[in-house]
Amino acid sequence: MxxxxxxxxxxxxxxxxxxxxxxxxxxxxxxxxxxxxxxxxxxxxxxxxxxxxxxxxxxxxxxxxxxxxxxxxxxxxxxxxxxxxxxxxxxLVRSFQISAVFPHLTVLDNVRVALQRPNGLAIQFWKPLSALDALNARADQLIRSVGLEKERNAVAADLSYGRKRVLEIATTLALDxxxxxxxxxxxxxxxxxxxxxxxxxxxxxxxxxxxxxxxxxxxxxxxxxxxxxxxxxxxxxxxxxxxxxxxxxxxxxxxxxxxx
CATH class of the missing domain: 3.40.50.300 (P-loop containing nucleotide triphosphate hydrolases)
Known part of the structure; x- marks a missing residue:
C-alpha cells in the first residue's frame, strides 16, 4: 500500500x-x-x-x-x-517502550500534568490546585484527539495496555x-x-x-x-x-x- x-x-x-x-x-x-x-x-x-x-x-x-x-x-x-x-x-519529544503515565491519576490529570510546563505552571508550586482548571479545555481537546473522551475520568491504572499507550501519546502531544x-x-x-x-x-x-x-x-x-x-x-x-x-x-x- x-x-x-x-x-x-x-x-x-x-x-x-x-x-x-x-x-x-x-x-x-x-x-x-x-x-x-x-x-x-x-x-x-x-x-x-x-x-x-x-x-x-x-x-x-x-x-x-x-x-x-x-x-x-x-x-x-x-x-x-x-x-x-x-x-x-x-x-523534540520521545516516548519509550514502557508506558510512562502516572497510574494513580486520572486520564485528565495525566494530561494536565503534561500541560503544566508549556503553560508556565510547572514551577509555580505556590499556586492553588484550582489553577490547573485553566488547562482543562486544552486537556479535553487532546483527550478527544486520541479517542479517550469516554475514559476522561478513569484512573490510568485501570486502562488497558493499549489505552495507556494512547494516553502516553496524549501527554507527549501536550508538550507541543x-x-x-x-x-x-x-x-x-x-x-x-x-x-x-x-x-x-x-x-x-x-x-x-x-x-x-x-x-x-x-x-x-x-x-x-x-x-x-x-x-x-x-x-x-x-x-x-x-x-x-x-x-x-x-x-x-x-x-x-x-x-x-
Whole structure:
C-alpha cells in the first residue's frame, strides 16, 4: 500500500537531520556513519533486527547519549552538544517502550500534568490546585484527539495496555512537539489496539514529523512514508516500504535468506 507524501513548496521540509552519526562504547561501535533526514508531516520508520542500533540512534537524537562523531540539527539549529532538556523544549519529544503515565491519576490529570510546563505552571508550586482548571479545555481537546473522551475520568491504572499507550501519546502531544519520536508504540498490543494507535499516529503526523522504531512491518508498510533499515549500526537500505522490502539485503537481515 502506498502512503501519500505531503509536500511543502514542492518538497518536504527537513526538521531533524543527522550526518555521520557514530557512537562507540569502548571498542564496540554501536552506530556508524548514519545519515538521517526526518521530514515535516511524514512518518519515518527506523527498523532492523534486534541489536541493529535503533534505540541507540534514538538516544543520540534525543541527547540521552552524546555521539562520538557526527552532527545533529533540529529545525536548522545544531543540537549536537545540547542538553536533553533544552532539546525537548525546542520540540523534540520521545516516548519509550514502557508506558510512562502516572497510574494513580486520572486520564485528565495525566494530561494536565503534561500541560503544566508549556503553560508556565510547572514551577509555580505556590499556586492553588484550582489553577490547573485553566488547562482543562486544552486537556479535553487532546483527550478527544486520541479517542479517550469516554475514559476522561478513569484512573490510568485501570486502562488497558493499549489505552495507556494512547494516553502516553496524549501527554507527549501536550508538550507541543515539532518532532515526535515513538519507540515501539505497538509493542505488546492486540490487533484492535494496533489499528487504533496507527490511525492516531497518522493524524498526529499531519502537523508534525514522526520518527518511530517499530517491529510490526504491516504497520510500517501502511503507515510510513519513508523507511530506514539498520543492521549492526549502519544503514542497510532506505526508501519507501515497497523499495526496502524488495531489497535482498533486507530480506537476508530479517530472515537469514534472500528467499521471500
Amino acid at each position: 502506498s502512503v501519500a507524501t505531503p509536500l511543502e513548496n514542492g518538497a518536504p521540509r527537513v526538521v531533524l537531520s543527522a550526518r555521520g552519526l557514530r557512537r562507540d562504547f569502548g571498542g564496540f561501535t554501536a552506530v556508524k556513519d548514519v545519515d538521517l533526514d526526518v521530514h515535516h508531516a511524514r512518518v519515518h520508520a527506523l527498523i532492523g533486527p534486534n541489536g541493529a542500533g535503533k534505540t541507540t540512534v534514538f538516544n543520540l537524537l534525543t541527547k540521552f547519549l552524546q555521539p562520538t562523531h557526527g552532527t545533529i540539527t533540529l529545525l536548522g539549529e545544531d543540537i549536537t552538544n545540547m542538553a536533553p532538556d533544552k532539546v525537548a523544549r525546542m520540540g 512537539p515539532k518532532v515526535l519520536l515513538l519507540d515501539e508504540p505497538m509493542a505488546g498490543m492486540g490487533h484492535e489496539d494496533v489499528g487504533m494507535v496507527a490511525e492516531i499516529i497518522r493524524e498526529v503526523a499531519r502537523e508534525r514529523a514522526v520518527l518511530m522504531v517499530e517491529h510490526n512491518l504491516s504497520v510500517v508498510a501502511t503507515l510510513c512514508h519513508h523507511v530506514t533499515v539498520l543492521q549492526r549500526g549502519e544503514i542497510l537500505a532506505e526508501g519507501d516500504y515497497a523499495t526496502v522490502s524488495e531489497d535482498p539485503r533486507v530480506r537476508t537481515a530479517y530472515m537469514g535468506t534472500e528467499e521471500a
